[in-house]
Amino acid sequence: MRPLLALALLSLTAATHAPVTPTSIVASAPSSAWRAISPDDLLVIDLKNGRRVIIQLAPRFAPVHVANIRALARASWWDGATVYRVQDNYVVQWGHNEGTAPLPANVVAKPPGEYWRRAAGLKIHPLGYRDSYAPKVGFADGWPVALDRAGKTAALTHCYGFVGVGRDLYPDTGTGGELYAVIGNAPRPLDRNIAVVGRVIEGIDAFSALPRGTGDLGFYTDHAEEVPIARVRLASSLATVDQPSFQYLDTNSASFARYVHARANRKDEFFECPAGGVDICNVPVPIRRTPAR
């Protein structure tokens, strides 16, 4: 009987002293720590293969580009477009690569840079650990940001799943018609060099598991390889019953602070040697489907 007893005691111990992990902290965050995401900020991409990718837009960081993207979605501009580039450990890119689709009249053809914004007006929760690229990093309004030394400007960081605007050589900034999502190690050198407009919050594997393109920069060399897009819509344009609904964890909440600490100091049954630090892209802001009431 002894082994059984020992096992029972062990289980009891595990239940009462379950290790605190990032997951357990997020799971126990109070409902007051969660913030709703507006359906105007949700871009829903339906691929013809039946897969769906949902992107949260970041209008406070790239307002002109996001307004363009909303206008393009409302004009059904991407219907029939394709995913035409998949570069391993870098990006997936989609749109009308041939550039033949005329832009709707309400799309700004040459938007301003929007590679960063003034930090004034943002309530920033500092990450509290060293960053390899920026003097300071933190979170604002549920988004990871890199600050300049004086803390006067904030740029969204190129983390896994983040979405940016394809562009030609500087000073072109792109319209928003060609977008890419990061599917590899965070390409942070792109920060402050391109407009970041959002992040994939569901269905990233519909992009990341696609066959890699064999052309330069991962472009598909044969149009037959491209992945057709059925339609792209704002959630707010869908019938109410069809609207996906999401929340993000308030990055100024106590739960989020505990989550950051746990990500930087992994110490549970598996981890024996906590790093005592973490890069901002390894602290993804928790996002969830809005729970049923």
Added chain:
Amino acid sequence: MRPLLALALLSLTAATHAPVTPTSIVASAPSSAWRAISPDDLLVIDLKNGRRVIIQLAPRFAPVHVANIRALARASWWDGATVYRVQDNYVVQWGHNEGTAPLPANVVAKPPGEYWRRAAGLKIHPLGYRDSYAPKVGFADGWPVALDRAGKTAALTHCYGFVGVGRDLYPDTGTGGELYAVIGNAPRPLDRNIAVVGRVIEGIDAFSALPRGTGDLGFYTDHAEEVPIARVRLASSLATVDQPSFQYLDTNSASFARYVHARANRKDEFFECPAGGVDICNVPVPIRRTPAR
């Protein structure tokens, strides 16, 4: 004629003042800066679907685990094994997940930790930029390493494509029979918590583009989803004419130092705002097929 002339002049300028990029630095490195990789350090994985993945082993960092892996390959132990786990933005894992295949007699069943090694004996080229996880980072023998504050121990870093040894809860270290490769943002919290034994140097997309597993931690829930492995061999076990041959750029060479600088200070036609820093996983050590003489 004017536009044509202007274009011709522009092309001439581009040719004579081509921007220095990481790629151009590597392309112009002298042959004396390249080091051969031993065929005993190349693990060749042939999937049944015809794809090949080649891993460079790191015997100086995890000698017992690498010796196990060589013994397993020589015993054809992985023939008929599968890729059974694909977790998005994390790892692909393979082996005999059911644990039913008996280990060859010359495999050490309980290897020592090998999560890091003494730095003495390594000639380390410092990265020279901040790291989010370790007090110091650099390169040794063609490998990225994270050092402790005193610089006495060095751990291989979990970068994209890096290969580690699946294990149970600590203090188990794994035999080397179950291996994983990183397919997402560098999971550096794993550094010093697991044995890193190498990196994928060719064919990573045969892993990274696989469908993600829908079970917990990305395990495939149905055996039919698993990706069969035809065979795993050391390059040194293949017929000479079939042996792949690779070189890495000497991380103590002048070319490598220039390459690091360029990675941290992207300033070419596309980049307008250099970061002035870089994380070690965004400085992949250049690897190439050995050029024909």
